[in-house]
Every structure is written in structure tokens, then in C-alpha cells.
Amino acid sequence: MTTQTKPFFYKNKLTVAISTAIMGLSINAYAADEEAKPDDNAFEQIVVTGSVGGRTQIESAIAVTSIDDEVIQNFKPNSEVELFRLIPGIQANGGNGPGGNANIAVRGLPVATGGSPFVQIQEDGLPTVLFGDMQFGNNDYWTRFDASTARVESVRGGTATTFASQAPGAIINYISHTGEVEGGYVGLSTGIGYDEKRVDFRYGGSASDSVLYHVGGYMKTGRGPLDDGFNTSESMQVKANITKYLEDDESYVRFYLKVADTQEPFYTGSLAYANISGNKISNVRPYPGMDGRSASNFSTLNQSFLIVNNEGGVERVNMSGITTEALALGNEVHYVLEHDIVVDNKMRWTDMSGGFTEPFHGPGVTANVIGSTVNGAVVDQIRYANGPMAGELYEQPYIDTNTNVFTNISDVGSFVNDLTISKEFNLDGSILNARVGYFYMNQKIAMDWHTNRNFREAGSSNPAQLDLFDAAGNQLTANGLAGFNDNWGDCCARDYDLEYTNTAPYVALELELDEFILDGSVRRDTVDASGYTVQSSGNAFDTIIDGVAIPTLLPDGKEEYPDYSESYTSYTFGGLYKFNEDTSFFARASKGNRFNSDRQTVSGKINPDGSLTQAGRVAAVDEVNQYEVGVKNRGEMGEADYTVEFTLLKGDFTQSNYEPTSTPACPNGGCILDNEYRTTGFEFYGTMRWSALSVIANATYTDAEQKPNGGTWGPANDIPELTYAITSQYEFSQEISVGLNMSGQYGNRNGAGVETENKPIFGGNIAYRPTNNLEFAIIGQNLTDEFALRGLSGVVDASNNVISAQPVLGRNLSASVKLLF
Incomplete structure (x- = not known):
């Protein structure tokens, strides 16, 4: 247990939340006595x-939440992770931009390395990628909310x-x-005041008495709310499906297509000023010359850069952020046989690839570079390499020494089937539901990394490249470039082509006994790993x-x-008590x-014969234990209908993993992380509808702790104690x-234990419908233009109160016109 003393308010968050839930139950009981009925839906x-x-x-x-498309559209998330803020239990800092690459935690289970190790993103019941934390391939790269999505569950x-496999958290x-509604x-x-254009579309309906269809998607182009100086957004997606119902009107066959x-850009932060007092940061404000609310580390002076490919040839690549290309074909069969036996099969084949090209933000003190040794010589001067000040001395106090990185994601295709x-x-006085299933997924992971050492201007909204010189005037860098493929040492000039095959039989039983429902399910996963990985010999040569x-x-x-192959068993057992038609309680263990996939490589965990070392076997699978008790309640409060879901949480897990890049838990990259984690807390989700007003609110509180190998328990990194979101909508009239x-x-x-000040972010929307088929709308985010942080990279210069942080987007507005038919 942590030894930190917490204010009274924190100690009593659970008490306040439980009291609120009990009040809700009491109000509902009173409403039931008055024979009032809640909203039927x-x-x-x-x-x-x-x-x-x-x-x-x-x-x-189970703790389950469904968010419909209209709520999401009015919230206007600028990325998938911002959308996830509408879901209780999901903890993601956000602010990364529409490209993705967010660290997505759940219920206090932190992200020690990167990505989404415990959360699986699915489309229509099947995972888009098997592993949520593939290096340079997080699962939020590959899914985009658009008009084709009816709801997110x-x-x-x-x-x-x-x-599901590889989804112990969520x-x-x-x-x-699917076209049920014509x-x-x-x-x-x-964008209002910034360059971004987007077209959204969808249409669905019936082609005959037994055939439904739907097609939807979007196209987007522009520089975005953070003016990157050139078009960093160039995206399109189209998803379609067609459904044929069979003669019994229950069975159907459905086909899916996705292109x-x-x-899209991925934002890595900016300089900022702040008040620094011990391990607390407050009064965060923009750094002159680079306001992180409206500017990014992308630059017209760094739109492309050179790499050395695996054959030793020099290439130029565009600074294009995170790119994806996908073609997916899917099929779903729901077939009702005799004796009410139901067969369901979902299948998807996906051809998918992409790239990760970013100017990572890593500012430091300029004086620390002067006098240091770079490429065998002592740095004496720094000069602008390009831009309007090219050739002049660089005399700013801070300098960005982080990498220009290009990762070629040549193949993350897959085939998945779930039967x-x-x-x-x-039975006599009860109903037993039985299900058996078999899951199969083959996931490819093929990439090559190119992480260049680089020097650029810090504190500028359009940073120039910088060149270093020794005392004799010899140039040590070329247009800011100091090294090819060597920013993180010899670990990360890397080329690999890996393949993982996950098979999993599972069985589930559910018994309904009047007011009680009991269920249990067991899954046995086996994952086979194959392929190859090549790292650098460390023998550098000059280009x-x-x-x-x-x-x-x-x-x-x-x-x-x-x-090698690893097998493991997962299980869950729980029960629900139906207090009445409007209230239920559940408990679950x-x-x-x-399974740790590509992060096991280049970490000393694989023997020459391909088997795992002892350390590799220990780290091959992370086990997550969770316990929860919850209540669900609906009713009327005066003239308002409401619903409440409240769940108490407890969990723990142990993780051993390799992190090559710089993260809060591994500031310099190249770390093997062996940590234990534990968490307690709650999640809340509530809705209210009163006449023309509707409100949806969610909150997640966790007391998450970690213990490094051989260390002591302390607060977990990058897990907010409290996250929350509230959305409301008021219909003044039909117009x-x-x-x-x-x-x-x-x-x-x-990762250094520095706590950041956080501020609420307000958004809004207004819509005008002069006719039933035409709508004009304005949607705004961060209406008060707060300089609020979603993440902190670290303190750059404590003596001058300078930090490196990741603020949310500043005030931004967009206008839209929609033609409905």
C-alpha cells in the first residue's frame, strides 16, 4: 500500500459514489410504489x-456500456482515444491527435510500455489486430469511427x-x-479558422423483402486544428455490408467490405511554462513562440528526411505521420437449426500495412549540447540549417534532440474466424444457455525501423533543422541529421517478419433461476510464434x-x-440478482x-533454437485478476427518466516486457520492465432524460499502484486517479x-512521479434544421481555450520552470451542413 497521505476527499470518493447509487435505488423504489414506469428503452x-x-x-x-453514434458525433472526438473518454473504465490521456498511438489503460491496469496491452478494439465482433500493443502498430491506428458505425459497445x-483473446481488460x-432503417x-x-475539410456519408435500407444493405464512410483532408504547415491529414474510409435473411426470418448471411x-498526424508535445513545486506542477501556460494548443512539432522545414534502407541505400521519406492502408472482406452467418440449435460464425480476411513517420519531441537545454561529443568531435557551435535564419548562430536556450523516425509497416494483415x-x-423451473466456440486468428507483424539522430529548434511553431560544428568549423551534421538508424543505439536498426497464430476453444454456461442468473465461461488459448528478427551488429559505417x-x-x-508455443487458461464466474424489473446487482471474479508478442524479441528472451529462455517463459504471458461488484438501476426522478450503472473494482497483474523507445517508465529507451501492479476503484455511468433535455455522464476512479522488481509499492505511472465526461443535449424545438x-x-x-495540474475541457454544439432533410451545425471543442494537459513528458529546466507536455487542442470550431434522406 502506498504511504502517501491523501486528502479527505480522496478517501471518501467511494463513499460518496456508493451513497449516490443507494439514493438512486431509494428514489426508484419510491417511483415504483407510485406505479411510475421508466423509459422503455x-x-x-x-x-x-x-x-x-x-x-x-x-x-x-457484466459491466457493459453502449454509446450511440449521435452522442459521439455531438462530442466530436478528434481521435479514437478521445471517443473512449465517453466509456467508463477506459483511461487514456488523449491529446495524441487523430493518427493514434495512444496509451490506453483500463480500470487502473496501466500501460508499462506502450499501446493497449489489455484492451481489444473490434469491428463487428472481431479484432482488427490481435495485439493492441504491437511496437509502432497500436490498435488505435487501424480503426476509425465514421458514419458507418451505429454504436460503440x-x-x-x-x-x-x-x-475474446488478448483482451483481459476490455x-x-x-x-x-446494417440497413434496418431506410x-x-x-x-x-x-474548420473555422483552420484548414480541414471532411465529408461523411451513409445510406442503407432494403433491396428486397429479405435483403438489407448499408454503405458509409468519410473523406478528410487538411492541416488540422494544430497548423502543421502542410497537409498532414489525407484520409478516406468506406465500409459496406449486405445481409440476406433466410426463409425462417431468423437466420441470415452477411458480407462485409472495408477499404x-x-x-493522420500524431502529436508528441510542446514546451510550456509551469509553476514547479517539488513533485507538483501547476499554472501551466504556453511557451513563447510555440503554443501547444495551436502548433505542433511538424514543420514545413522538416516535411521529408533521408533514411538508409536495409540494403544501405539512401532514400527520402515524407513526414506523413501515421499512415494505414487496409482492405478487409468479412462474412457472418447466423443459422438456426432444428431443436433451436444456433450456429454463429464470423470471419474476416484483412490485407493491411502502413507507416509511422514522426518528429518526436524531446527538448533539452542547449548548453548541454555545447561541449558534448557528437560523432567523435566536441560541439562548439550550433547554427540554423534551413529556414529564414539558415547559417546564423542558434542561441535559443532549448533544443530538440529527439529522433526523426520512419517505421515501414509492411504487413500487419490477418485472418480471423470465430465459430x-x-x-x-x-429445465424444471430454470433455463440453461450453453455455448461452445472456437477462435482462430493468424496475425502477421512485419516492419523495419529507421530511427535517425536529429537536432532541431525547440520552442518554435515551425521548427528549423539545426547543424552542429566543432571549434575548427567542421560540420558534424547534415541538415540536422546526426546518425542513421542509431537514435536508440544498436537495438533499433531492426528488421523483422513475425507471425502469430492464436487458437482458442471456449465454453460458456448460463443458468437462469427466477430472479438469479449465474454464468461461467472458460477459454484455453494457444499462441504459436514464428518468423525472424534481425538487429544491428553495432558496426557503424559512414554515409x-x-x-x-x-x-x-x-x-x-x-x-x-x-x-515456440504458449498455452494458458482464462475464466470468469459471476451472477446477477434481479431485485425487480428496474434494478439488478451483479458480482464477478x-x-x-x-500474450506478449513482438516485444519479446531483441530482449535476450529467445534461445538460438527459437525456444524461450527461462526469463522469456516468465514474461510470455501476463495474468490479470479482476473482481467486481455492481448495480444497475433505472427509474423516474420527478418527471425525469434515469439510468445508473455503478461498479466497484479490484485487480492485479504482473508484467515483464521490453521497451525500446522513450516512455515515462523508460525515459532513455531500451528497458526491460518487470513490475507488479494492483488497483482498486469504481466506474460509473448514468443517463437522464427530462422532457427535451438529455444528459450522459461517466466517471472512473482508481487507486493504481506499481512495484518494480525489488522495489516498493508506489503510485502507478500515467494513470489518472479520476477521469470523467459529461455530455448534454437540449431540443429547444424541432428546428x-x-x-x-x-x-x-x-x-x-x-514516470518520474511528477503530478500535473488538470483542468476540465468544455465543448458544445448547436444545430438548426430548417426542414426535416437539412441541418446546419457548429461544433466546438475547448470553448474556454484552456491550456490543459493530458500528459507530461518531463521537466526540461526546473530553474526556469520549463516543462515538456502534451496539451489538449485549443479552442477550435467547425461548421457543417448535412442533407438527410
């Missing part, structure tokens, strides 16, 4: 994610451990429109660029050929697992509606 959504099937939300003994804990499932729309939106070609057979048995000798590394060294939203977090610490 409240909690009546059929759960399709992590469920045996056929259960509504209030009858499901999330299950935290519980059956996420047994109804499943987030993007569920498509119609659609075309919408055009544009995506996206290019289930289920049947309902009517001549503009007459300057640039040290170069290639992936020409130690080879690894993983050839779960043990889930996730005019107005919405307001607020989101924020509190109690976030970086």
Missing part, C-alpha cells in the same frame, strides 16, 4: 459483445477475458449500421551526406528465429491473460438543439 439494448446472447444490459452480469473485465466493439445522409464539415487509406454453437435448454560523414547502422547483426459537454481528469503522474 433504458437498458433494453441487446448486448452483442462478450455475451452468451439475447440478454439486455440490465440482465447482463464496451465490456470491461468479466467475459472480455473468455469471449473489449471496445464498433458495431455497424435512409442516410451526406454531410460536409469545415481504408488514411494519413460458436449455442442452445437453450428448458556521406552533403560532404558530411554520418554514422550509419544496419540490421546486419544477431538474428532471432522465434519458434475473472482471471484473464494476454433548434444545443449541446454542452465537459471532460477531464485528475491526479495524473508521469
Whole structure:
């Protein structure tokens, strides 16, 4: 247990939340006495994610939340991780930009390395990628919310451990429109005061009495709210499906198509001023010359850069952020056989690739570079390499020494299939639902990394490249370039082509006994690893660029050929008590697992014969234990209908993993992280509808702790104690509606234990519909233009109160027109 003393308010958060839930129950009981009925639709959504099937939300003994598309559109998330702030239990700092690369935690289970190790993103019930934390391939790269999505459904804990592989923390499932309701729309939106254009569209309906179809997507172009100086957004996605119902009107066959070609920026932070008092940072404000609310580290003076490819040739690549290309073909069959045996099969083949090209932000003190040794010589001067001040001395106090990185994601394609057979048995006074299933997924991970040492201006909204010189005037860098493929040492001139095959039989039983529902499920995963990885030998050679000798590394060294298999068992058991038709209680215990894939390589964990070393076997699988108790309640409060979901949480896990890049837990990269983690807390989700007003709120509180190998327990890194989001919408009339939203977090610490001040962010929207088929709208984010942080890289210069941080976007507005039909 942590020894830190917390204020009274923190100690009593759980008490306040429990009291609120109990008050809700009391109000509902009173309403029931008055024979008042809640909203018929409240909690009546059929759960399709992590469920045996056929259960509504209030009858499901799991923590499950469904967010419909209209709520998401009014919130206007600028990235997938901002969308996830609407989901309780999901903890993501955000601010990374539309490209992705966010660290997505859940229920206090932190992200020690990067990505989303415990959260799986699905589209229509199947994972887009098997592993959420692939190096330079996080799962939020590959999914985009657009008009084709009807709702986003999330299950935290519980059956996420047994109804999916590699998802012990949560499943987030993007569920498509399928054409049940005839119609659609075309919408055009544009940034107000910034360059961004987007077209959204969808249409669906019936082609015959037994055939439904839907097609939707978007196209987007521009520089975005952070003016990158050139177009960093060039994206399109189209998703379509067609459904044929069979003669019994229950069975159907559905086909899916997805085509995506996206290019979006990933923001890595900016300089800022702050008041620094011990381990607390407050009064954060913009740094002169680079306001992180409106500027990024992208620059017209760094739109492209040179790399040395695996064959030793010099190439020029564009600074294009995170790019993806995907073609996916899917099929779903729901077939009702005799004796009410139901067969469900979902399949998807995906051809997918992309790239990660970024100017990482890593500022330091300029005086620390002067006098240091770079490429065998002592630095005496720094001069602008390009831009309006090219050739002049660089005399600014801070300098960005982080990498220009290009990762060629040549293949992250996959084939996945999930087959289930289920049947309902009517027993004496009870109902037994049984399901057996078999999951198969083959995931490819093929990449080559190019991490160049680089020097650029810090504290500028359009940073120039910088060149270094020794005392004799000899140039040590070429247009800011100091080394090819060597920014993180000889670990990371890397080339690999890996393949992982995950098979998993599973079984689930659910017994309904009057007011009680009991369920349990077990899953047995086996993952086979194969392929190769090549790292650098460390033998550098010079590549001549503009007459300057640039040290170069290639992936020409130690080879690894993983050839091993790991099997493990996950389970969950729980029960639900239906107090009445409007209130239910549930409790659950779960043990889930996730397999460490490409992060096992180049870390000393694979033997020459491809088997795992002892350390590799220990680190191969992370086990996650979770316990939860929850209540779901709906009713009336005066003239308002409401719903409340409240869940108490407890969890723990142990993780051993390799982190090559710079993260809060591994500031210099190249770390093997062996930590234990534990967490307690709660998650809350509530809705209210009163006449023309609707409100949705969620909050997650966790007391998350970590203990390094051989260390003591202390606060976990980059896990906010409290995250929250509130959205509201008011319909003044059939023509005019107005919405307001607020989101924020509190109690976030970086890897050095520095706690940042956090502020709420307010957004809003207003819509005018002169006719039923035409809508004009304005949507705004950060309306008060707060300089609020979602993440802290670190303190750059404590004596001058300078930090490196990741602020949310400043005030930005967009206008749209939508034609409905």
C-alpha cells in the first residue's frame, strides 16, 4: 500500500459514489410504489459483445456500456482515444491527435510500455489486430469511427477475458449500421479558422423483402486544428455490408467490405511554462513562440528526411505521420437449426500495412549540447540549417534532440474466424444457455525501423533543422541529421517478419433461476510464434551526406528465429440478482491473460533454437485478476427518466516486457520492465432524460499502484486517479438543439512521479434544421481555450520552470451542413 497521505476527499470518493447509487435505488423504489414506469428503452439494448446472447444490459452480469453514434458525433472526438473518454473504465490521456498511438489503460491496469496491452478494439465482433500493443502498430491506428458505425459497445473485465483473446481488460466493439432503417445522409464539415475539410456519408435500407444493405464512410483532408504547415491529414474510409435473411426470418448471411487509406498526424508535445513545486506542477501556460494548443512539432522545414534502407541505400521519406492502408472482406452467418440449435460464425480476411513517420519531441537545454561529443568531435557551435535564419548562430536556450523516425509497416494483415454453437435448454423451473466456440486468428507483424539522430529548434511553431560544428568549423551534421538508424543505439536498426497464430476453444454456461442468473465461461488459448528478427551488429559505417560523414547502422547483426508455443487458461464466474424489473446487482471474479508478442524479441528472451529462455517463459504471458461488484438501476426522478450503472473494482497483474523507445517508465529507451501492479476503484455511468433535455455522464476512479522488481509499492505511472465526461443535449424545438459537454481528469503522474495540474475541457454544439432533410451545425471543442494537459513528458529546466507536455487542442470550431434522406 502506498504511504502517501491523501486528502479527505480522496478517501471518501467511494463513499460518496456508493451513497449516490443507494439514493438512486431509494428514489426508484419510491417511483415504483407510485406505479411510475421508466423509459422503455433504458437498458433494453441487446448486448452483442462478450455475451452468451439475447440478454439486455440490465440482465447482463457484466459491466457493459453502449454509446450511440449521435452522442459521439455531438462530442466530436478528434481521435479514437478521445471517443473512449465517453466509456467508463477506459483511461487514456488523449491529446495524441487523430493518427493514434495512444496509451490506453483500463480500470487502473496501466500501460508499462506502450499501446493497449489489455484492451481489444473490434469491428463487428472481431479484432482488427490481435495485439493492441504491437511496437509502432497500436490498435488505435487501424480503426476509425465514421458514419458507418451505429454504436460503440464496451465490456470491461468479466467475459472480455473468455469471449475474446488478448483482451483481459476490455473489449471496445464498433458495431455497424446494417440497413434496418431506410435512409442516410451526406454531410460536409469545415474548420473555422483552420484548414480541414471532411465529408461523411451513409445510406442503407432494403433491396428486397429479405435483403438489407448499408454503405458509409468519410473523406478528410487538411492541416488540422494544430497548423502543421502542410497537409498532414489525407484520409478516406468506406465500409459496406449486405445481409440476406433466410426463409425462417431468423437466420441470415452477411458480407462485409472495408477499404481504408488514411494519413493522420500524431502529436508528441510542446514546451510550456509551469509553476514547479517539488513533485507538483501547476499554472501551466504556453511557451513563447510555440503554443501547444495551436502548433505542433511538424514543420514545413522538416516535411521529408533521408533514411538508409536495409540494403544501405539512401532514400527520402515524407513526414506523413501515421499512415494505414487496409482492405478487409468479412462474412457472418447466423443459422438456426432444428431443436433451436444456433450456429454463429464470423470471419474476416484483412490485407493491411502502413507507416509511422514522426518528429518526436524531446527538448533539452542547449548548453548541454555545447561541449558534448557528437560523432567523435566536441560541439562548439550550433547554427540554423534551413529556414529564414539558415547559417546564423542558434542561441535559443532549448533544443530538440529527439529522433526523426520512419517505421515501414509492411504487413500487419490477418485472418480471423470465430465459430460458436449455442442452445437453450428448458429445465424444471430454470433455463440453461450453453455455448461452445472456437477462435482462430493468424496475425502477421512485419516492419523495419529507421530511427535517425536529429537536432532541431525547440520552442518554435515551425521548427528549423539545426547543424552542429566543432571549434575548427567542421560540420558534424547534415541538415540536422546526426546518425542513421542509431537514435536508440544498436537495438533499433531492426528488421523483422513475425507471425502469430492464436487458437482458442471456449465454453460458456448460463443458468437462469427466477430472479438469479449465474454464468461461467472458460477459454484455453494457444499462441504459436514464428518468423525472424534481425538487429544491428553495432558496426557503424559512414554515409556521406552533403560532404558530411554520418554514422550509419544496419540490421546486419544477431538474428532471432522465434519458434515456440504458449498455452494458458482464462475464466470468469459471476451472477446477477434481479431485485425487480428496474434494478439488478451483479458480482464477478475473472482471471484473464494476454500474450506478449513482438516485444519479446531483441530482449535476450529467445534461445538460438527459437525456444524461450527461462526469463522469456516468465514474461510470455501476463495474468490479470479482476473482481467486481455492481448495480444497475433505472427509474423516474420527478418527471425525469434515469439510468445508473455503478461498479466497484479490484485487480492485479504482473508484467515483464521490453521497451525500446522513450516512455515515462523508460525515459532513455531500451528497458526491460518487470513490475507488479494492483488497483482498486469504481466506474460509473448514468443517463437522464427530462422532457427535451438529455444528459450522459461517466466517471472512473482508481487507486493504481506499481512495484518494480525489488522495489516498493508506489503510485502507478500515467494513470489518472479520476477521469470523467459529461455530455448534454437540449431540443429547444424541432428546428433548434444545443449541446454542452465537459471532460477531464485528475491526479495524473508521469514516470518520474511528477503530478500535473488538470483542468476540465468544455465543448458544445448547436444545430438548426430548417426542414426535416437539412441541418446546419457548429461544433466546438475547448470553448474556454484552456491550456490543459493530458500528459507530461518531463521537466526540461526546473530553474526556469520549463516543462515538456502534451496539451489538449485549443479552442477550435467547425461548421457543417448535412442533407438527410
